[in-house]
Amino acid sequence: MRGKKAAINTACSLIQELVSFICGFILPRLILTAFGSKYNGLFNSISQFLGCAILLRSGIGGVTRAALYKPLEEHDQKSINSIIKATDNFMKKIGLILAGLIVAFAVVYALFLQGEFDWLFTFTLVLIIGASKFAESFFGITYLIVLQADQRLWIQSVLYSVALIFNTLISVILIKIGASVHLVKLGSALVFVAYPLIMGAYVKRRYKIDLNVEPNNEAIAQRWDAFWHQVGYFVMENTDIMVLTCFTNMLEVSVYSVYNLIISALKKVLLSFLSGMEAAFGNMIVRKEANTLKETVSIVENAMFSLSTIVYTCTALLICDFVSIYTQGITDVNYIRYEFAYVIIIAQFFNIIRLPYQLVVQAAGHYKQTKAGAIIEPILNIVLSIIFVLIPRFGLTGVAIGTLAATLFRTAQYSLYMSKNVVKRSLLITPARILVAAVETAAVVVCVKAIHLQPPSNYWDWIINAVITGGICLAVVLAGNTLFFTKDMKNTIKKIRNLKKRSA
Numbered sequence: 001m002r003g004k005k006a007a008i009n010t011a012c013s014l015i016q017e018l019v020s021f022i023c024g025f026i027l028p029r030l031i032l033t034a035f036g037s038k039y040n041g042l043f044n045s046i047s048q049f050l051g052c053a054i055l056l057r058s059g060i061g062g063v064t065r066a067a068l069y070k071p072l073e074e075h076d077q078k079s080i081n082s083i084i085k086a087t088d089n090f091m092k093k094i095g096l097i098l099a100g101l102i103v104a105f106a107v108v109y110a111l112f113l114q115g116e117f118d119w120l121f122t123f124t125l126v127l128i129i130g131a132s133k134f135a136e137s138f139f140g141i142t143y144l145i146v147l148q149a150d151q152r153l154w155i156q157s158v159l160y161s162v163a164l165i166f167n168t169l170i171s172v173i174l175i176k177i178g179a180s181v182h183l184v185k186l187g188s189a190l191v192f193v194a195y196p197l198i199m200g201a202y203v204k205r206r207y208k209i210d211l212n213v214e215p216n217n218e219a220i221a222q223r224w225d226a227f228w229h230q231v232g233y234f235v236m237e238n239t240d241i242m243v244l245t246c247f248t249n250m251l252e253v254s255v256y257s258v259y260n261l262i263i264s265a266l267k268k269v270l271l272s273f274l275s276g277m278e279a280a281f282g283n284m285i286v287r288k289e290a291n292t293l294k295e296t297v298s299i300v301e302n303a304m305f306s307l308s309t310i311v312y313t314c315t316a317l318l319i320c321d322f323v324s325i326y327t328q329g330i331t332d333v334n335y336i337r338y339e340f341a342y343v344i345i346i347a348q349f350f351n352i353i354r355l356p357y358q359l360v361v362q363a364a365g366h367y368k369q370t371k372a373g374a375i376i377e378p379i380l381n382i383v384l385s386i387i388f389v390l391i392p393r394f395g396l397t398g399v400a401i402g403t404l405a406a407t408l409f410r411t412a413q414y415s416l417y418m419s420k421n422v423v424k425r426s427l428l429i430t431p432a433r434i435l436v437a438a439v440e441t442a443a444v445v446v447c448v449k450a451i452h453l454q455p456p457s458n459y460w461d462w463i464i465n466a467v468i469t470g471g472i473c474l475a476v477v478l479a480g481n482t483l484f485f486t487k488d489m490k491n492t493i494k495k496i497r498n499l500k501k502r503s504a
Contacts, residue, residue, distance in 0.1 A: 012154035013272030019161040021265045023168040028261055029326065030175050032254075037332050039181065041250035042117065044257040045241055046126055049109065050102070050133050064142075066365040067216075068149035069282040077208065079216070080146075086215035088142045095134065102130035116250060121182075128185045132192035140196025143203035150207075151279045156199060163195040235378030236351075236406065240399040243385045251333040252396055258323060258335060263348050266311055270352050273307065274300070274359065281363035293360075294423050295491060300356045301433070302488035306481055309437045310473045312349045313444050316342055317469050321456050343400035347407050353433075354411035357418040364422050373413035381406035433485075440480045444473045 031040050064087045071079035106126035110119045147156050170187040203209065240260075244253050277300060284293040319341050327335040361370055381402045388398030415430040448469055456462035481489055 009151060009153045009157070010273055012157035014269065016157040016161045016164075017265070017269040017272045019164050020268060023164045024261060024265055025326075026168055027171055028258070030172065032327070032330055034175050035181060037254040037330065038116065038250045040257060041253035042113075042122075042125075043129075043185075044260075045245050045250070045253055046109070046129050049105065049238070049242070049245075050126070050130050063365075063367070064145045065149040065278065066282060066363065068146065069279065069286050069363075072150050073283060073286060078213070080207065081210050081213045082216035084142060084146065084209055085211050085213050086217045087145065088211060089215055091142050095139075099134055102127065102134060106130070124182060125185060128182060128189050131189040135193040135196050139200055143196075143200045146203050146207060146209075147199075149279055149282075151283075155202065159195060159199050159202075163191050167191040236381055236403070236410075239378065239381050239385055240403060243382070243389055243399050243402075244396070247386065247389050248395070255333055255335055255337065255396060256399070258327065259319070259337070259341060259344065262319060262322065263315070263344060266315060267348060267352065270304070270307055270311060271355070273303065274355055277356070278359040278363050281360050285364055290424075294425060297356060297360060297418075297423050298429075298488055299492050299495060301353075301429075302481065302485050303492065304356055305353055305433045305437055306477050308349050308352045309440050310470070310477050312345050312352075313441045313473050314466065314469050316345045317445070317448055318462070318466055319345070321462055321465070325456065325459060325462055337396060340397040340400050343397055343404055347400060347404035349437075350404070350407045350411045353437075354407075354414045357411075357414035357430075360418050360422050361414060366417070366422065369421070370413065370417055373410055373417075377406045377410040380409060436480055436484050440477050443476050443480075444469075447472050447476070 028040060031043065064083060067083050068080065070076075071083065106123045109126055110117075110122035113122050144156055147153050167188050170191065171184050174184045174187055240256060241253055244256055280296070281293065284296065320336055320338055323335050323341075383402070384405050385399045385402030388394045388401045389396070391398060394401065416427060419425050419427050419429070451468070453465045453468065454461070456465055
């Protein structure tokens with residue numbers, strides 16, 4: 001059953017990311033051509049700063065999921081209701097605080113950018129964009145956590161995909177008819193306010209949620225330990241644009257946002273392969289299935305290393321050509337930044353390969369034990385990003401250097417902690433996988449350079465180059481994995497066959 005749920009979640013999550021990928025490239029391009037790079041930078045800057053909203057609900061998601069694994073497994077409705085009640089009470093308080101903070105931020109941020117934009121223009125724009133953040137925290141998070149814990153994240157994926165499509169259609173229509181920036185963003189806000197309301201209504205009915213019970217506040221007591229993990233995640237996701245906003249200008253923010261648009265889309269696609277895995281790991285831990293957990297972690301780890309090597313090697317070889325075509329005709333800033341692209345791609349590679357280790361640690365509820373790393377990582381990122389971005393030689397690349405250094409540290413911490421304290425395995429496994437990935441990447445680069453692909457002048461040319469590069473990369477990685485990680489490859493094939501038999 002765990003395997004079947006994981007497969008459904010992965011399939012729906014991939015569909016969601018495909019929809020997100022398509023919609024995510026349509027809108028920014030329209031915004032760039034209709035409003036210019038400064039406005040594109042402004043929208044991204046506001047969205048990143050409003051990401052602070054997740055700090056208010058920090059820790060509650062992981063702790064609630066960990067608390068729900070056992071009662072969901074035992075079908076203990078009373079315990080489920082009491083845990084949800086405690087979480088719902090917490091999130092309602094957070095929603096009200098968030099509403100006030102959005103208004104305060106709108107005032108301060110509008111003053112900060114008064115030299116580039118009118119105060120009232122920025123103030124009202126922040127309020128409109130902030131409306132969807134408020135709705136998500138106030139109405140949706142509690143019920144999303146239930147779906148995550150029960151490995152039914154596919155429901156959220158379907159609903160969110162529909163919301164993305166409606167958002168894109170509404171935004172495109174409004175831009176094409178010449179609507180103002182505020183009206184375009186208001187259309188988006190209305191869609192994303194409706195989405196959590198619909199999801200909440202479904203979860204209440206599906207799980208027979210009754211909130212007329214005593215809240216089990218003890219079940220979410222660890223949220224303050226988990227808080228620091230969420231703070232670390234927030235800072236890592238938002239430091240780059242915040243540093244660029246404070247120490248450069250909106251044109252540089254726009255350049256960063258175009259590259260980040262591609263890298264974030266790829267990250268979400270890779271994350272979709274892990275959809276529901278934390279809940280599956282949690283179920284194995286609750287059932288004390290140590291050998292199954294160890295084997296599954298190895299399979300997932302091998303899959304994520306393989307996918308990440310393929311995806312990010314191809315990205316490094318193709319991203320600047322894509323950006324050149326994507327920003328064709330936009331001349332207010334130089335968008336071709338090879339050095340920045342390579343460093344941020346390496347950072348994202350390490351960010352992805354650590355996820356299996358992170359999910360196991362979270363499923364085990366070991367937030368307190370790994371809290372120090374969650375604090376050190378963002379501090380390292382902020383300090384190094386500011387230092388390097390202020391050095392003219394690095395500039396935009398400086399924030400990528402900070403991200404890479406911090407990500408390397410946290411990846412090492414998660415790998416070492418999981419191997420020593422949860423899964424109990426050799427500490428040399430992760431370094432060995434990294435070494436093999438580096439060799440595979442070098443082999444791909446040599447092969448691609450040897451065939452001398454022509455620089456693309458349009459999307460069709462780029463797709464041809466991408467197919468050739470991807471084919472080479474796939475062949476090299478499969479050969480490398482078959483040679484060095486034969487057991488993992490065999491176990492993966494066995495798992496797929498067993499899943500097909502159960503589905504038949």
